[in-house]
Amino acid sequence: MGCRPGAARICYGIRAVREYEGVVIGRRETAFGQPRTEAVFRYFSYKKGTEIPKNQYTKWFDCGKIKGTPVVRSRQSGDYITLADGRTKTVRRFMIDEKIPREKRDSVLLLADGSHILWIVGYRISEYYKVGPDTVRVMEVRMEAPARDDPASDVIKEDENGGKDHGR
Incomplete structure (x- = not known):
């Protein structure tokens, strides 16, 4: 290759x-050109006033607004995200405006509900799916690297003698 x-x-x-x-x-x-990551989903009841974590790779979404089954995927034609003012923007235009290199755009992960994007991972979430005063249930999504003992992981591991194992 x-x-x-x-x-x-x-x-x-x-x-x-x-x-x-x-x-x-x-x-x-x-x-497939995507970094090794996995999505961990958790659902729970929301109590008003609960502090929403501010973490780049963990996000909360209002379950009541999700129409289908959310999937993690790369971009597709017609994908869009809702902005703070209620307008929508295509993912293509968002990536251009954010100056995401053309070669990297297909490897940016998206959390999608059909063509409506909940989260452009590492960048922003849709205003439409944000937790608000009427939220009853929350879907928490955490993107993380595979466990260190995962044999498919790219992580360089140290043996007990301090030597490096580079997968050879």
Whole structure:
């Protein structure tokens, strides 16, 4: 598998990619071009006044507003998100406005309810699905890396003698 223009592979699955504001150095991605992550869902009753956590990779959504079964996927034609003023914006336009590099756009994870996007992971959630005063049940979604003992993980593990195991 060759490197795309502007990308260089370094040993042990590390790669460097030139982007808008410099160079990003990080671990390899899965065969589908997405970082290894998993979504953990939790549902619970909401009590008014409960503090909503401010965490980039854990979000709360109003279950009463979700019409279908939310799925984590990459972008598709027609996807949109609701902004604070009630207007909608296509995910395509959002990614352009946020200066997400073209090569990275298909690897940004989305939490979707059909074409309506609840969360552009790592960027923003839809105003429409936010927890509010009328919320009764909450869906919490947490994106996390697989467990360190997951054999499919890209994490470099140390053995008990302090040596590195690079999956070889």
